[in-house]
Amino acid sequence: MHETLEYTDVADAFDGDDPFDLNVSVGFVRSLESGTLQREDRTASSDDGRATAHWLDIAHHEHVSNTLMLGLDIGVYHDIMIYGRLPLVLNDTRKLTVPDGRSATDVNADLQTSDGEQLFNVPFESPTRSGLDYLGIGAAWAILNQNRDRTGPTWVISLEGRINIGEPLHACVNTAAAGTERCNRGLAAGMNGTDPGMSQGVNELRLDTRGSFRYRYVEPYAGLLFRIAWPGSAEKSFLPSGNLQGIMNDLPPRVGEMTVGMGIIPWENRGRWQRFAIDTRLVATYLSEGHTYTPLFDALGTSTHSELTSDNFEAIDPMTMMGTGRSVRFVGITDTQSHAQFMFRGGLEMQAAQYVRFTFGAGLGFTTPFLMTFTDACNPNIDQTAGDPRNGNCRNGIINPHYRDVVDLAGRRFRTDDMFLFDLYVSATGQI
DSSP, rough: OOSSGEEEEGEEETTTEEOEEEEEEEEEEEEEEEEEEEEOOOOOOOHHHHHEEEEEEEEEEEEEEEEEEEEEEEEETTTEEEEEEEEEEEEEEEEEEEETOOOHHHHHHHOOTTOOOOOOOSSSSSOHHHHHEEEEEEEEEEOOOOOTTTTTOOOEEEEEEEEEEEOBOEEEEETTTTOEEEEESSSSTTOOOOOOOOOOOOOEEEEEEEEEEOOTTEEEEEEEEEEEEETTOOOHHOOOTTTTTTTTTOOOEEEEEEEEEEEEEEEEEEEGGGEEEEEEEEEEEEOSEEEEEETHHHHHHHHOOOOHHHHEEEEETTTTTTTEEEEOHHHHHSEEEOOOEEEEEEEEEEEEEEEEEEEEEEEEEEEEBBBBBOOOSSETTTTOOOTTTGGTTTTSSSETTOOOHHHHHHHHHHEEEEEEEEEEEEEEEOOO
């Protein structure tokens, strides 16, 4: 019972009368993301006659998922453990509905381009998804352990790799009340069928450091997490024609996360291995600009608009002004603007007996507004070479084949607004 709370707890082994630690956990998480999606409109004019940008509500977004979380911690030696995590998504639903105060007719009119083509229609419903996303394998080391030195803190570092193992996401739409599906498939070999997929199809590396110090009935703690991801099984979706030089973003957003919190232990009975703790924490997350999935992934990825179904090219022939070089298809993944998330979590941790622990709680969060279609027509980071057909019409740099005028041009872009997050979680852990 000298161990820290779960946040900085590390399974150990070969430690006096405790030769081996093994923790097996099963948890359930229900999460909800809900908010307003908007499209930029520059048709209005200010008093001086200049075009001004304002945002039109075009959809209410709702994303609900239920996930079974499986975990295993194995003590290796003293304060070193290896661990595994495997989430199984039981169901995942996403839909766009008409926002309050607007009619479907008005919303869909705003989703038409000047030539009368429709980008997509609202209401819009994605197929129900399920399956595996990734397998996480990592190691953690408590460099300092307050259980061994009561005058010092606990400090844990961990390194985790996540390997995508499920079918990668494919943009799909539920096209009829009967539940038939139409997917944006046939993009490359091995991408046939109608499975909408569940995995983001990326591999990820996570570096985490955490610290805590218990004083009587309270245990304040803090942590920093950094993670970077790169395309795995979804490489053909992220880079349909390879990593062309003109592409501005070829990776998902890089993420930095800071956690501060406090555990309050109002009661414990060390003789019976029982403890009750209240856990409160604030998590602040920064997501950089990147190429990733958004709430409009399915809607844009299955769009029949000619500018989204036609291939882009990495260059333009100066003689014919036609596209040349490798072609790049649009699959629904877009460049996104950097943004932040803030999440407050409150939970209870109950050590019911020596070998059994339960945790449950909830989280409420907010995502700052950000552009979901956010890239430039030219990549200015690449110097132009005289006569290079990739220069196109760029004054600086070369053509960015991920750019789509119909969604990325100022005045036609999409963004999120008032995006809220909510989740509930419960887990049980058997400890040996």
